[in-house]
Structure formats: structure tokens, C-alpha cells
Amino acid sequence: MSLIGWLQIGFVLVAVLVLVRPLGLYMARVFSGERTFLSPVLAPVERGFYALAGVKPEREQSWLGYALGVLAFSTAGFFGLYVLLRVQNYLPLNPQGFAGLAPDLAFNTAVSFVTNTNWQSYGGETTMSHLSQMLGLTVQNFVSAATGIGVAMALTRAFMRSGVSELGNFWVDLTRATLYVLLPLAIVVALAFVTMGVPQSLDASFVATTLEGAQQTIATGPVASQEAIKQLGTNGGGFFNTNAAHPFENPTAFSNYLQIIAMLTVSSALVYAFGQMVGSRRQGCALLSVTVIMLVVSTGAIYWAESFGNPLLTAVGVDPMLGNMEGKEVRFGQAMSALYAAVTTGLSNGGVNAMHGSLTPLGGLVPLFLMQLGEVLPGGVGSGLYGLLVFAILAVFVAGLMVGRTPEFLGKKIEAREMKLAMLAVLILPLTILGFTAVSAVAEWGTNSILTPGPHGLSEILYAYTSAAANNGSAFGGLTANTPWYNTTLGIAMLLGRFAYLVPVLAIAGAIAKKPRAAVSSGTFPTDRPLFVGLLIGIILILGGLQFFPALALGPIVEHFVMLAGQSF
Amino acid sequence: MLTQIRPAIVLFGLLSAVTGLLYPLAITGAAQVAFPAQANGSRVIDEGTIIGSDLIGQNFSQPQYFWPRPSATGPDAYNAAASSGSNVGPTGAALIERVGEAVTATGKPTASADAVTTSGSGLDPHITPKMLQHRSSASRLPAALTPRSSYPCSPM
Structure with a gap:
């Protein structure tokens, strides 16, 4: 670890915190239906969309109506993308002449992008036509993120209102999130990426003749436009097989800063917007401090583990000074690889600038653990905020039990119904992850895909289902996931992780919106103070993390000690 | 509905x-x-021929060029049409064996970590100064080379 490394980490985090306030306030205006500086341009477009779609923007929906809207839109998106991928060979903008995708891969990929996961069982530059990248994947990068923002805003409104059942209009939230928030940001970030060297053309590749006379075919394409929304929408699906480690996706140290800033800012700003909208910016800041504290600690842990290097390699003559460089790029180094790994899994991004499967056992444990916490640091665009609020509800409940009072959060009493729904949501992750991992670890169709045997093999499987269920999308890439078994089960895990979580959250929102807002009294547990921050961190660690400890002990933790003992597999 | x-x-x-x-x-x-x-991919053009991209590493084996890091792309190293890392885990015997052989090939007892490991993309265009010192070809470095934090293995 070095001072320069920590300075870079500090620089990126400070840049994000500077951007959070203006963007958070802007988003609060957008989702309160107020005018913004983009309204003169976008308001007519928006009205046109509603007219064509038969949407009455002032007519709000109950939690059930909102949930049905989410499901209907996601279903339409799934079928649209599935068909596009299957028939890409008959469509234009396919300069390499790639075939249509096999049914299981098309299913997996369609689910993956609709659920904001962006798990990729394929290599982008060897599978996807430009049309599929643009009209298929880029579209879902926008709208799956916008869907998440919508659900987060529905839950936010539940805390703002009392005695009503309406939570807003999903179609309005979806349209506004796309047009007013994601699209303008994506345009700016995409052009910035181009200036740094990220290609943006409709060519498939060009051929270079090296100075030694060899031929090198260099794949390119419309990369910058996808890279921008991939980060802003916390999607993570790369244009190329090796994602943001590829020099065309992430050419310089500066593009790497911009990538991390882009992925962190929208999610963090939503947490601030939540505070603004419920009338307590302090609440937003308290939630943000939870995420900052946990992200810094996680980054430090990865940075430390990776800087230490791999003792098995030191034994065969590798100088440990640079740390573990397998799967890493020289232009990022240990500090920026560590921060990227922590942020991409603390969020539900899943893009990688270093291969997570080649991280040291403890360095790989941290991203795995962060995903298992439910990705609330500050999580995916939208999904992170509602995940964080579910944990906040659990935290006030635990605090209420300790002092013997009915728990309250922002003036709303938390009662049996909300608790049951919150637990239902929180239990989806362990059920999906541990269930599928257990089957895959003993069945031949699961273990045949392992690249590195021994404890790392279990980690590969555990990481895959964790990434899918948490809607992250990063991978221990050694696992051959493009098989019918993994494509199908990972697809199911992604669906459960997205919708079996999102629907209970909307049901909680429906219940909370109906409750009266109680006045603050001396007996109210303040949820905007350091005590609550500490409590919330504890709840996230215990409830989110502890249930996975046995599995982690058999995977990365065993691997760490085996590595120290000098054994390889 | x-x-x-x-x-x-x-x-x-x-x-x-x-x-x-x-x-x-x-x-x-x-x-x-x-x-x-x-x-269009930061192409480097020399007398009308594209000789590479500024950003993408290339494989060199002649002594007058900087040699890049090992690459995990297939079928050849530095295949910029199909990027790939090795994805092998830290306790993989395949990793230890491969890196051990790479260290032996340098002819020195120890090697810089970047010189013997594959990058994430398989297209890493940079090497560290440390790696140059370890390389047997380092003696052929141009005298005017200024110290930097990394050196390019792409035609610039």
C-alpha cells in the first residue's frame, strides 16, 4: 500500500461526494414533478410519449398497480431482447456476421440485462452484433436502471405521505428517470470517454501490421455510448469480454477515475434525494455515511490483501513488491483495482477492471461478501436505496426491541406486516445463493465447469450465484458459465433476486404510505445520528453477512490458509 | 393488468x-x-500502414523493442479480437507452474510481478520500469530513455 494509492482513493471519493448534493437535489425536483432546466426541451417529448402510450401522468398507482407496471414493462423488455438476440443474424449492423444466440444463452442474457445484472456468459466482441449491443443491451442498461429508480421513488413517497395508497405513477417515473436523469448524464460521460480514447464507431475491427510483421485484428465498435450508461446505470455489462480491464473500455488512469465516479454518483445522489424528499437531509447523510464507511474499509481490505501478493508465486521467484498482478493492468495498479472491485460490488455494478477470479483469496472474499450484504453500499441505481431502507427498517425494529418501544422510522410505525415483508425480501438472497450453490457443488453438471479446483472451485460457483442473485454481474471468470445448467439456473437466480425482492419492497411501501406520520417525541429513536449509523452497519453485517459465513469459510477462507501453507491445486 | x-x-x-x-x-x-x-481506436499509422493502436499492447520478440507482459488471449498472445484474462485462481497449480517457467525464462532468480503474470485484458499496453530491469533485453535500452512510472508496449 502506498500514500499515492490512498490519495487516489480519497480523490475519487471526494469527487463523488461533491457531485452528490447537486445531482441529488436535481433528482428530487425531477421526481417531485417540478420544472428543471431541461424541461423546455424534454417536457414536450415526455407529453408525446404519454399520449402515445395512453398514460395519464397525474393518475397515480397503488403499490399493486405500480408493481404490475414494473412486471409488465420488464416482461416486454425480456421478450424484446430475447427475440433480438435470437435473430441478430437476420438484422442489420452485424459487420462480423455473428450467428443468433442459442436459446439458453439468449434467455440468460435477456434476463441478465432486464434485471440490471449484466451477467455475461459470452464474450462481447465475439458474440454480439452492434445492433444487439445498441438496441438490445444499451436500452436495458437505461430502462432497467430507470425501473430501479422508480421503485426507490415509490418507497420514498411512502415515507412522505400519510393516509393514502398512491405511490406515484410507474410510467412517469420510468420516463423521467430515463429522459431527465440517465440520458443527459450518459451523453456527457460518453463524450468524455471518447476524448480519453474509448472508440465510438460502427466498424467492427481494423487490421494492423505490427513492426515485426505480424497481423493484429483489433476489435472496436460503439463502445463509449455503452460504457457511459453501463457505469451510470450500475449495470456493468462490458462491450468486450474483459470488461473495463480492456484498454478500449478503460484506456487511462483518468478514464478509470471517471468510471468509478460515474458508477458511484447516481446511486449516492439518490440517497441524498431521499433525504431531501422526506424533509430530512440529515437522514440522507446518515445513510450515506454508512456506505462511505463500509466502502473505505472494504477497499482497504482488498488493497492490503492484493499488495501483499501471492506467497505461492513469491516462492517461485516473483518479486512481491508490486503485489498480486495476475489479472490486473499496469495502468491501474493495486489501489485503483482495489477501489474498483469494492465499488463495483458495493454497488450492483459488476463491471471489473481486474479479474476477480485471480484476486488473492482474501481480496476475492471482500467483493463476494459485499454482494452478499445485498449491495447497499450504496447499491444499484434505485435498488441500492430500497435495499438500504429495508435494512434501516430492520435496524429500527431491533432498536425498538432493545428499549421496548414500537419502532418508528421517519415518523412511521414499523409493525408486523412491514417486518414480515422485510424479512421475506432479505431471505431471498441466502435462499437463492446457497440453494443453487449447494446443488452445483455436488452435481457433475455444476463441477465440470470449474477451472481452478480445490476451495477456489467452490468460490467460483458461490461467486456466480451470489453475483446473479444480487444482480451484480461480475464473475470469477474461471467458471465456464455458458452451459445450459448455469445459463438456466443463473437466469432464475437473477429473476428471484430482482423481482422477489422488489415486489415485497413495494408492498412495504404500500403499507407505510397508509400510516399516519407520528410527531417526533422524546421517546423517538433518532435515525440521523452516529448511533444509528453504527447500528445500521451492525445490522447489515449480521443479517446480511453472517448467514453466508459457513460457505465463505469453506471457500475463500480455507483457500487463504491453504495458500499460506504452500499448497496448490 | x-x-x-x-x-x-x-x-x-x-x-x-x-x-x-x-x-x-x-x-x-x-x-x-x-x-x-x-x-476510431487511436490508430498508429506509419507511412500509410496501420501498425497498431496507441492503446492496445502488441507481442514483440525482437530485442530492439520493449517486450510486453505475458498474455492469456487465444490462440495467440495479444489477440485484440478476443480479449481474455487467465481467470485462474491464486492457488491454481496451472498458475504457479506457468509463472515459475516465466521466471526461469528470464534467467534471473527473481522477476518483477508484471513481467511473469498475465494482465486482465490480455492486451495490457504497459510494463513497469522494474520489469525492464529484470529483462535480459534491458541492456539494449536506449541511453536517452527517461525514467517513467510505466513504459508503453504499443506503437506510440
């Missing part, structure tokens, strides 16, 4: 047109006009 189907399909279509066609094509147009060099 029926009332949800029309907005779902119509809005999916409209938002697809805006974000899937209009947005990437507009960015392509703007990039091609304003930043054509970067937008």
Missing part, C-alpha cells in the same frame, strides 16, 4: 428508439466529427 400492457409495449418501443438508436448514433456522429482519432 390489461391497462398495463399498452404503456409497457409503447414505452418500451419509444425508449428503445431514443436510447438504443438515437443516443448511440448521435454519440457516434459527434465523436466521428469532433474526435475522429480516438473514436
